Amino acid sequence: MVASTNTMEQVNDLAEEKYKYGFVTDIESDTAPKGLSEDTVRFISAKKNEPEWLLDWRLKAYRYWLKMEDPEWAKVKFPEIDYQDAYYYSAPKTSGDGPKSLDEIDPELLATYEKLGIPLREQEMLSGVAVDAVFDSVSVATTFKAKLEEVGVIFCPISEALEKCPDLVKKYLGTVVPYTDNKHATLNSAVFTDGSFVYIPPGVRCPMELSTYFRINAKNTGQFERTLIIADKGSYVSYLEGCTAPMRDENQLHAAVVELIALDDAEIKYSTVQNWYPGDENGVGGIYNFVTKRGACRGRNSKISWTQVETGSAITWKYPSCILQGDNSVGEFYSIAITNNCQQADTGTKMIHLGKNTTSRIISKGISAGRADQTYRGLVRMSPKAENARNFTQCDSLLIGDQCGAHTVPYIESKNKSAIVEHEATTSTISEDQLFYLRQRGIPPEAAVALVVNGFCREVLQQLPMEFAVEAQKLVGISLEGSVG
């Protein structure tokens, strides 16, 4: 059992200093009264100067939510959420209508993002990545806006999009994830505060990677952002999402909704590196990450590709999915999920094949260590009209230590004889042989584990855009050892 003993030690080593994003920014906030009611919903809507139709939609969602039950099928355990014990709106205080340019942003905020490795001043930034920074409930800055506007790309906070292009928002909001979808998504529909909006006009290949960086700072605050990305005919966009939160003893709720729409011949590549605070080694604190992400391949030959590296959160409940409506459309899901200590994750995807010749590919790599429990849950559905549809799923789990669990629950439903579904899953551990072999060649144990784990994840890491790949690779190491990287 050399493999597990060594690894367990490393895992224990990392407890304290591992989560380097755990600091709190001391900033004055404008906060809604605690608790959830119709007034909270109205408060948020008023804060954002929203049109009547949106307030109505929010209220419908809220009223529906009241009657809904928590989803219970996922293999995660947590005490019942007291929705009245949280704040639903928290924004850094600004004078007047909010910052018009970076110069007006509180320097404390800019410093926060720099500390997180996300400089918001354009001259300091990685060229080729535009960033929308969301701090608690609001977007605090969006970079490279002007450059994007030249080609007609709209990239802004969703609240701004409501002023800029209300028709587009109205046309697509809630069409992929309706407000009745599930309890977390319904709550989001009622109280969502901000998030990014992206519109890529026909034929445009977005000249840079777009990125949103989410940060939960305020205490007892839920984060409910809503992202809407529309890729019009023949367009292409690659979108990156990152997240962190301070270390706090109480759990915080993050119930986001992401809706993607790809029209004819359009392609959306959505990558996430999720590093929310996972709680301490005893499972105290951490984010509840209950997120609904779904993309609709509405057009012919459209493509939506999800890539996720999940290392954070106390509990992850997340199934980035694709509805393959357009003929010949393609859905992809590449995932690395790492759970350690007391983390729980129930994550996977849904590929709903509706159109002809639609194809989907699922590659999932799960790593479970410590006392963590992880489940891959995935649905592949071939509807009667999905002629010649194809799916391939490969789902591998790696267990490190004998106190953790790894589970695989695929659902395969086929109503079309010409559709082909192939599913494979394996579960194994880092073998003693592998570890000894690497150590005999001079590689220390923690580096040896990181090497094997990175090898295990390689297929997925290769899918990430360059800017993210290095960070992700490091994160894979850090999440398990704390000393590598």
Added chain:
Amino acid sequence: MLEIKNLHVSVDGKEILKGLNLSVGAGEMHAIMGPNGSGKSTLSYVIAGREGYDITGGRIVFQGEDLTGMEPEVRAAKGLFLAFQYPVEIPGVPNTTFLKEALNAIRRYRGEDELDAMQFVKMMREKTKELGISDDMLKRAVNAGFSGGEKKRNEILQMAVLKPTLAVLDETDSGLDIDALKIVAEGVNKLRSPDRSMLLITHYQRLLDYIVPDKVHVLAHGKIQRSGGKELAMELEEKGYAEFGEAAA
């Protein structure tokens, strides 16, 4: 270089090596031959420091230092290399990444500068050329999907890159056809040098047709039963291990 004195080793509470003595001088090539179950693999693992092989008596001294309790990667850094009987597959990790990690870990330990990507690639090119190994093998994941011969050649390549002072070659000939055997032996011979000792562990004499040892020892029942020159190997080839009580294969 290597001094093993009265070594007793147990695995799962069962004594496998029962007072083994062995002395290998600098630059020497020794062969250890023995029937199945005589403790050959145990010897190679205990020298390399594998967990689960408990030294219950005696000691192993390498370059004047007692190895007992030393981590395997530290032994590697001090110049010890084990060519595995069954090289392990590490899916997804390219051979070059693996070798670079290993080489730089060893160099760090020794207080030497790490090689940068350029230097490393240049060095690798030289080594592969020297050993007649195709670059293709470097891009592939460590041993994953390799044939038996490829795996053994990869071990030799690693030895060439890590430049050990003592190499233990555990059943390097197992699973190889005669052509592959020749290629591997050629590689080993190229890597012989006055400051590198080698310990060749094998069941069969045929490997010794291609690699000529300075000394041959017969290991049986956990002890060196006889030592001699190359002629001892020939004698074993003729008579088998009957004299030493061949354990069931």
Added chain:
Amino acid sequence: MSSASPTNLSFVDGFDAAGAALPGAELKWLKTLRQSGFERFNDQGLPSSKLESWKYTRLRSLEDTKFLPVTDEDAVASVDLVPSVLPASDSRTRLVFVNGRMRPELWVDGDLPDGVSVECLRDMLTRGADWTEDYLGKIAHADIGNQALLELNTAMMDSGFVLKVEPGVKVEQLIEVVFIGGLTKHPVAYFPRNLMVLGKGAEATVVKHHVGMGVGAYFANSVSEIDVGEGAILRNYMVQAEAKDATHLSTVHVRVARDATYESFNLALGGRLSRNEVNIRLEGTGAHASLNGAFLMRGSEHCDNTTQIDHLSPHTTSREVFKGVLDDQSRAVFQGRLVVHKGAQKTDGHQLCKTLLLSTGAEIDVKPELEIYADDVKCSHGATTGQIDETALFYLRSRGIPEALARNLLVQSFLGEALDEIKSEEVRQAFTDKVLHWLPAACFLSEEWRGE
């Protein structure tokens, strides 16, 4: 969602009244067992599709039909010829049940060695055979989700067989059990309970044949409890060819001791609704299970195979191969769960389910599941669905084989991987013949094609 309350279900009508008529009414322990089963069934009702393990199979049709208990008249329905999947034999032990009742005049005793007994449970309970108390309801357990059907059977069990093999006894010949249904005027419900107990080092092979002969609707709710002792080997093969309007819900619970082997194959060929739920506990080190099957459905038949294998000890192994062929509007479900418990290191578990859809209206739902709490394990599952390979079909046709025959050959070849898992050669051949018989008529070129 079940709307009928359990007490409204016709087949539990007057449980108390039936109590006196059920075998073993005077046994106190049995009365207690039946009562607790009845209460638990009453609490749960028929499993609804809201339950994860019943997600794809609905039992609504059972609520709509009025099922009567089997009467003495039903029990003596005339059977001219006992159907068999095996070649005729006078020396093979054969048990026959008609409409759930034993038919002694149709039984063949066979040449069983000493130390083996095969009896009718109904007779044993009536006689007060107390050793069954140690097993009935003791092997089956409700730790794994909803077991309402097990509880129902516990309350109502009225027939079935008991096989007991003493330690060290190896039974070489096959033991055949035939259940014939459908020969009644009214829809009937019956509740066979089978018990198989193999002592240390014992060995036996059982071939069960469920067959519908008439056109009547019936509901068979069967439970088997199986205890495979240390180092013992049990091969349990079943063909399920129920009548067109029949519902057969079967639950099997097996516990496998140290170094013992349980092997099963379930060939499902029909019935309006069938479900075979198998739960295996690998309790001792070195225990092995090989759980296989094939389901061939057409019309609007529905077949559900739900399995769970619990690896509870180190060095336990399991292997599962299921193949399905679905034609017309038929539908099948495969749910296979493999659980490796804490401490069950060195577990080796592999599972495979492949399905061929022959028609546009057919549907398959597959849910293979791994649940693992030990790290040093090797577990995998694979699942595929698809249609007959057009290239292979073309290849065969280009060699002069007519299309219908070519299709049959490809289906047969597809099923081969599962049938090959049957260790008993005699049974493998018999089951292969059953598969050929199921395939649509196509002109065979020569006898050679019928080979294995």
